[in-house]
Amino acid sequence: MCGIVGAIADRDIVPVLVEGLKRLEYRGYDSAGIAVLDEERLRRVRRTGRVSEMETAAGEQGLAAGLGIGHTRWATHGGVTEHNAHPHISFDELAVVHNGIIENHDSQRDQLRERGYVFESDTDTEVIAHLIHFHQKQGADLLAAVQSAVRELTGAYAIAVVSKNEPDRMIVARMGCPLLVGLGDGENFVASDVSAIIQATRRVIFLEEGDTAELTRDGVRVFGEEGQPVEREVHVSDVSLASLELGPYSHFMQKEIHEQPRAISDTIEAVIDDGTFSPELFGDDAAEVLAGIEGVQILACGTSYYAGVTARYWIESIAGLPCEVEIASEYRYRDVVAKPRHLVVTISQSGETLDTMEALKYAKSLGHDATLSICNVPESAIPRASRLVYYTRAGAEIGVASTKAFTTQLVALFTLACTLAKLRGSINDEQEADHLDCLRQLPGSIQHALNLEPQITRWAERFASKNDALFLGRGIHYPIALEGALKLKEISYIHAEAYPAGELKHGPLALVDEDMPVVVIAPNDRLMEKVKSNMQEVRARGGELYVFTDDDSEFGPSEGVHVIRAPRHVGVLSPIVHTIPVQLLAYHVALARGTDVDKPRNLAKSVTVE
Template sequence: MCGIVGAVANRNVVPILIEGLKRLEYRGYDSAGVAVLNGGIRRVRRVGRVAEMEGAARTEGLNGLLGIGHTRWATHGGVTEPNAHPHVSHDEIAVVHNGIIENHDAQRERLEKLGYGFESQTDTEVIAHLVHYYFSQSGNLLQATRQAVRDLVGAYAIAVVSLKSPDLMTCARVGCPLLIGLGENENFVASDVSAVISATRRVMYLEEGDVAELTRSAVRVYDRDGAPVEREVHESDLSLASLELGPYGHFMQKEIYEQPQALSDTIEAVVTLGVDAALFGREAASVFRDVEGVQIIACGTSYYAGSVARYWLESIAKIPCTVDIASEYRYRDTVPNPRQLIVTISQSGETLDTMEALKRAKELGHPHQLAICNVRESAIPRASRLVFYTRAGAEIGVASTKAFTTQLAALFVLTLALAKAKGRLSDAAEAAHLDALRHLPGSVQHALNLEPQIKLWAERFAPKEHALFLGRGVHYPIALEGALKLKEISYIHAEAYPAGELKHGPLALVDANMPVVVIAPNDSLLEKVKSNMQEVRARGGELYVFADLDSHFSESAGVHVIRTPRHVGVLSPVVHAIPVQLLAYHTAVMRGTDVDKPRNLAKSVTVE
């Protein structure tokens, strides 16, 4: 959610800021703005897309050597230009902010008593005035920033500039991601490496509580106690090509088609070297031998990946597993078991609910934590004892696709590693599972070849306002994921249920206007699923069945069938994720929605 970019250089930074904001559009936003120092604080803000703000900046001839930019996803206050960032105090201090300030009401009341007026409804304007208040006392922007953030309760990443310190920018973070990009006689701040990748690949990630100051020639970082610290410099391997659309209609379509390669990259080590706990870290072997249960914590699509993994872990590794939504786990009373492995799943590695749930698990005394993540050096992996990085590459579309399937692959590798550590994986079983993994990218490619048939289904779905998804066993989470994808990008109301639950309530919804999507692989529950389908047909429901090539389904009146590749065993959920992604995508395209940037949603959720 929201995006920050800032630059201090010996060249006009406005093109850098605007390009950076365009790279951050995938995170979700509803307004954008930039502010630069040039004889005063010159600011341009617009509701809507970055392109609209860019046009206004060009019209006004905006330029400067120091500036900050922001894309806002509304939390406090509506989608209006006065609420857009950057926020300014007394024409001297400008601030951009990601996150939520929980005590902003108290701070606003305090500042109003000090004579400060407010032009917006946001919590961010409080920060601008606090920095101005402290700067007016000390004349030191770093000190003023440090004093201001000490007054804040909540989560924030901020960047600050002052008209009276025209060669200096400060920044700070608690709970929200922020990094510094290092250039030659120029430096940058951003919430995501994609915002600065065209200017530099050398980045340092700020730690919790860090406050930093940037000039053209130097970067100085201080910890929460004010002590100077060194943060490791990383060379980003993010490809600019991965941030370009290429021949595809949308980034979501591009990322759906990147899944065979993303899966190959993610499983490369295990299919080459075999099942080895060391894939998860140097301590993993001893940890895996010690654990007696798994607790998975995640949000949204990642939660559904964890829900699939529960079936694998209990059936293959014979290890009890529970799966919690991160925002629920954080606030419920749990019975801690120090021999339970805490597994967090996050594409960005910065999901605030998941990060806070991980902190809660540590507070409860869980010593074993494993992060499954797509972004190197992000907050959740850094806070975890063990890490497995998926290799999905940059995912721009808000609706997750390749991140989901690579998370599934990572969780399957985890299942095998735990089973082997516990002595529950025979050589023959290991060989069979590795062979299945090797063939997985090819099976996914075969599933992608179903796109023309799925587009025909999408024509039927596009006029609908409701849909029902059904699955059983390990494929029930795929039904959940299919419903989520459809509602996310097409705005069709969709629900998912275990097929056996139909008669316990959802069957009341079924009529000729409610398309019912069924995930029906050729597994041990196939005959049960067929019985559930008959319940739908008996009520006049229209069935859309994703079946395996060898499931022996035939089309009939009210029953439409698309056959995915031959059943691939326990990895079938990965393959069946592809057609539900394509169905949602093409339905959304036909409805004319903004596929990559659906309304009200953001890619990186860094607020609670």
């Protein structure tokens, strides 16, 4: 993986491909390339590094054509080298770009070698190119060759294929990885993300599992898994070009951190407008689905998993329902005891996270019919596979390290907890009104937390020379410590771990010395005194404390204890407010260390492989 764009038109599409790849840079990548049909010649340019380097090379070679494909690669099979970069070519006749992983590539490679094919890369993708070429040699046209080839592949893929023998069309296919077709006037496009083609069209078709499609200048035909023609709905994307631009900010992560008051306001708008926690927020038949729920099972990965861990406290304390939270990649391979009366909640920013999608499929195979997706991308795969959906309205998130997606997921999960509580009679009208008021005040509290940035910047200068850090929290703020440690390691490359503060004396305390900064999430709640005791354990070992607390807490800074006060304690939504300081800390530490904030090494935005 990581990003695909392609176009067929009666104009030069090289600028379209380059611009599309630039808009896909946020997904994380290590090389880029394009292949075009230029006067019946297949020409290719690939470079490791940034898209701009590939763009320069394409300009120097004078590439111009009306049909082509492009790709940004995040290495899976084979190292970061030019010969492993996409597109991959077979016999100078056919080019392929591919997202995903082909699990049976070794056996396919052996068969293709016996047929006389020579491999120039270490990738699984080159197998696809040669396999399609082989079927063409047997007499199949490009569409039939692609359809035959993908039937022999095991794994996940989104592919786009062009052939110099059929210069008037492009063939694409998907299984397990997102792919969409963009519709234009006398031109058509393909991409793994709508942002890659939004400058050319807003009319898109989301391909479904097993689909193949033929793109010509005049139209698009889609075929189902069995090869039969099918109709797919045309959607008009509401992604704005403004959301894909930096504006006055230095990085997308900085922009997205500061967009959180608006993102949260948009996400809670329907709740506030209704003035109640209504089941209809989650779907037309949500009241029926949620009424008989006896528990909740949350499945997610990474930051979304930490959102789920936070939600467990709300669901159990507010709704009075048992809640289990599991990493999707573990759940899908475990012998799970099915609980059909439990609501299965999947959380994914992109709606395409492969492990989460496969975990949902597994849960449904066990008889879980009550399924809910919390997602930021309309019409993505996971919401389409779920019975109920709650869309966060964070807008496009470009930075690889998730920020506004996380806080809007928390808002959605809090809304779910309150809705379940109301259905069960676990909260009365007064309590519901209090929770609604907390939501109304949340954007303002987030803005106050953003105003702490100058103080956090000064902390970041002290962190920049460190190699390790500990994050501590208790109760519902422990997942925020986990998220803080994740953000710091993702973009600053400082090794960071998070623990429940009560676990400090059960091992992590051995790591504490003057070179190990300890970040503590210490709101003024019922566990404050317990957290104070844990901080004393750190100070007694010479550790230096960096404490995020509330304006109404009773302790201040002292020797070896640095304190930043967030707005007054905001009660049940305190975890969301305390997320902002740890995001800002990670961002400014990364700046101080000179890392690539929006494109951290080795990471990708949309994880569509295992």
